[in-house]
Amino acid sequence: MSKRVPALVLAFSLLVGMGACGDHVADKDTPLAYKEIDYTSEPVKITYMTIGDKPTNGQTEAAIDELNKILKKKVNAKLDIYYVGWKDYVANYNKCLETEDLGVDLVCTGADWLDTWPNAMNGRFYPLSEDMLKRYCPRTYENVNAGLWKDCSLDGTIYFIPENEYSQWTNHGFVYRKDLAREAGLQEVDSWEDLTTYFEGVRKNHPEMIPWDVDHGSRILSLGYLMSKRKYVPIYELTTYGLWGAYAENMNKIVCPFYEGKEFVNYARLMKKWNEIGVWRSDVSLAGDNDDEFYNGYVSVVQHHTQNYYTIIKPKVKIAMPDTDVDFYWFGKESGNLMRVSYLHGAMAVSAYSQNPERALMVYDLLRNDPECYRLIRYGIEGVQYELNSEGMMEKPSGYNEAQDGIVTNFWWGRRDELEIQDSTAAWDDYYDLVNSYEHVAIDYPWDEVAFSTPQINSQLAPVVEVLDAYVPVISTGQYEGTADEKVEEMRAELKKAGIEKVTKELQEIRDSD
Numbered sequence: 243m244s245k246r247v248p249a250l251v252l253a254f255s256l257l258v259g260m261g262a263c264g265d266h267v268a269d270k271d272t273p274l275a276y277k278e279i280d281y282t283s284e285p286v287k288i289t290y291m292t293i294g295d296k297p298t299n300g301q302t303e304a305a306i307d308e309l310n311k312i313l314k315k316k317v318n319a320k321l322d323i324y325y326v327g328w329k330d331y332v333a334n335y336n337k338c339l340e341t342e343d344l345g346v347d348l349v350c351t352g353a354d355w356l357d358t359w360p361n362a363m364n365g366r367f368y369p370l371s372e373d374m375l376k377r378y379c380p381r382t383y384e385n386v387n388a389g390l391w392k393d394c395s396l397d398g399t400i401y402f403i404p405e406n407e408y409s410q411w412t413n414h415g416f417v418y419r420k421d422l423a424r425e426a427g428l429q430e431v432d433s434w435e436d437l438t439t440y441f442e443g444v445r446k447n448h449p450e451m452i453p454w455d456v457d458h459g460s461r462i463l464s465l466g467y468l469m470s471k472r473k474y475v476p477i478y479e480l481t482t483y484g485l486w487g488a489y490a491e492n493m494n495k496i497v498c499p500f501y502e503g504k505e506f507v508n509y510a511r512l513m514k515k516w517n518e519i520g521v522w523r524s525d526v527s528l529a530g531d532n533d534d535e536f537y538n539g540y541v542s543v544v545q546h547h548t549q550n551y552y553t554i555i556k557p558k559v560k561i562a563m564p565d566t567d568v569d570f571y572w573f574g575k576e577s578g579n580l581m582r583v584s585y586l587h588g589a590m591a592v593s594a595y596s597q598n599p600e601r602a603l604m605v606y607d608l609l610r611n612d613p614e615c616y617r618l619i620r621y622g623i624e625g626v627q628y629e630l631n632s633e634g635m636m637e638k639p640s641g642y643n644e645a646q647d648g649i650v651t652n653f654w655w656g657r658r659d660e661l662e663i664q665d666s667t668a669a670w671d672d673y674y675d676l677v678n679s680y681e682h683v684a685i686d687y688p689w690d691e692v693a694f695s696t697p698q699i700n701s702q703l704a705p706v707v708e709v710l711d712a713y714v715p716v717i718s719t720g721q722y723e724g725t726a727d728e729k730v731e732e733m734r735a736e737l738k739k740a741g742i743e744k745v746t747k748e749l750q751e752i753r754d755s756d
Contacts, residue, residue: 275377275604276317285313285320286598288605290348291338293356296325297650301622305649309618316612317604323651332357339366339593346593347602350655351402353586354478354687358402359695361591367401368592368599375400378603381611382656390585393690403606404585408657411548411680412583414462415572417536417555418543422448423569431571434470434512441521444542453521453542457529458715463545466573467509468499473579475688477749479695481703483710486694486749490579493688496750500710501737510717510726517720526719537562548572548676556669570676580680584687590655610656621663622649628663635666692756694749702748705740709733 302323310320324346326335332355338344339361349367351358361367372391375383386394386406394402418431418440426443428436441453465484468474475493476484486498499505516522523529535541537558544555551570559568574580590606592599608615621628621636627649628636639647664670713733716722722729 273377273380273604273607275380275600279318281318283318285310285318286601287322287345288319288347288598288602289322289324289345290350290605291324291326291335291346291593292350292652292655293326293328293331293335294650294652295327297648299646299648301627301647302649302651305618305622305627305651308623309615312612312614312618313605313608316608317601319601319605321605321609325650336361342595344593344595345597347596347598348606349591349593350652351586351589351591352584353589353690353695354584355482355587357479357695357700358586358589358591359396359479359693360697360700362396362401363693363697366594368594368596370400370403370592370603372400374600375403375603378600379403379607382607393586394589396693402586402589402591403656405588405590405654405656406585407659408588408662409659409677410583410587411677412587413572413574413580413680414466414545414547415551415570415575416543416545417551417568417570420567420569422542430569433576434467437571438512438515438519441516441519441542445520448542451540451542452523452535453519454545455529455532455535455541456522456545456719457526457532458719461714463718464500464506464509464714467512468505469574469579470576471505471508472499473577474499474505475579475581475685477689477694478584478687479689480699480749481707481710483707483714485706485710486746490685494753496746496753498742498746500714501734501742501746507727507730510720510730513718514720514726522719526721539563539566548673552669552673552676553665553667556672557667570672572676578683580684581687582684584690586690588654588657606656609653610658611661613661616658616661617663619651619653620657620661630663631666633666634663636663637666692753694752696752699745699748699752702741702745706737706742706745709736709740712736 306321306323313319313321324338324344326338336357338346339349350356351361351367353359372383382403386404390404390406391400394400394404416431416437422444423429423431423440425447426440428439428443431437431440444451444453461483465476468484469476473490474487474497475490476487478484480486483500485500486496488495488497497503532541533544536544536555546555548570556568559566572580592602596602609619610616617624624630625639627639627642627647629639631637710733713729713736717726717729717733720726
């Protein structure tokens with residue numbers, strides 16, 4: 243008895259000390275895994291890798307310091323951010339994933355723009371079992387259904403976590419001025435034919451304006467036309483052109499409308515016509531900043547996506563041109579062809595080289611689900627980066643300067659509608675009107691469950707993309723000798739030499755085996 247009592251007293255003292263040092267208090271909602279944590283040790287550093295240029299004003303570090311106070315208390319961890327700059331971001335991102343001693347834990351990824359599948363196939367991500375997710379990432383696990391976990395799996399193993407609780411629309415189109423549309427005899431712009439009428443009206447009624455001061459042919463423009471004229475459903479992970487996909491009436495057949503069919507020929511003819519109308523400068527290399535010119539009344543459209551329309555462009559127009567109203571023509575409107583953003587557009591993975599995968603999942607679970615952590619990683623410090631008005635909407639504090647006061651965390655890999663704060667400056671009525679029309683026609687992105695982007699396929703894409711890079715921008719401005727038909731025929735001959743038929747065949751085999 244005399245030997246056991248001191249031992250029990252010592253054990254009790256250690257337990258009290260652990261609670262005091264960690265300032266950690268468990269409750270009935272505390273995940274069981276938290277009980278494994280030694281709160282007396284140094285906090286475990288979890289490095290989160292994201293895409294974006296590293297900020298230099300010190301504000302992000304201040305916000306992360308506040309976040310780390312919470313992470314230390316709850317899971318004895320601290321967060322650090324590793325930035326992959328925007329220049330050559332895909333190549334540099336892939337190099338980072340290959341670097342074993344980089345010290346990265348949480349890894350941003352996206353099937354349609356960040357090589358999710360090739361990196362999973364190459365062993366760059368840590369395999370996540372359901373038991374592991376249930377234990378270390380329980381709140382998130384509960385909110386992802388079995389079908390989505392399957393979409394996040396390769397050969398039966400889960401490799402990433404989807405962003406399935408956030409509504410976003412990144413479909414592109416043209417923001418246009420309603421007053422200029424009325425002058426051209428249009429109530430709305432609902433088609434590419436209406437766009438042509440609109441531009442012709444601008445040239446006639448405002449010869450001092452450049453309808454669209456485009457500096458090069460847009461990849462998005464050609465895909466937008468193809469999706470508008472026929473229900474083409476592109477595979478976004480295969481080149482930024484949306485080169486391959488299927489038509490809605492036969493989703494089992496892989497097609498390439500850039501290489502075959504009449505739609506791309508018709509697009510080339512229309513761009514030739516737009517050039518003749520004078521939609522852009524006679525030498526597009528002399529183009530200015532179209533966005534700035536739009537706000538100053540020098541051009542008539544901005545080509546961008548839904549999110550920018552209601553959060554940035556329309557609010558800026560209200561300030562720069564208070565007597566002018568704008569609207570949004572979205573690509574695919576006339577055919578009712580629209581896809582929701584893939585749940586894997588903003589997914590999160592754990593690096594295969596992480597030294598602390600379990601703690602990394604705990605941190606992610608907090609960033610995604612804990613309101614305090616979420617606001618700090620998404621918006622920064624209340625009173626510094628944002629304030630809440632009487633309606634609970636976000637506003638910038640008096641004297642706020644983005645360059646001096648802004649943060650850059652780029653947490654696009656686990657956002658949740660439930661925890662988002664609405665920006666008071668955004669055009670929400672316009673957004674809800676758009677979403678109402680979108681929901682009547684939109685389909686879920688259908689390709690998440692098919693791993694088209696294999697290393698073998700990707701190794702064959704470079705010569706094909708090289709041809710597209712040489713031809714599509716030129717075709718999209720119509721500034722070349724000869725006819726549109728001749729130019730498309732020339733491009734397709736080069737695509738054949740680059741091996742496009744072989745790739746199409748292999749993609750069909752992948753589709754057939756799914």
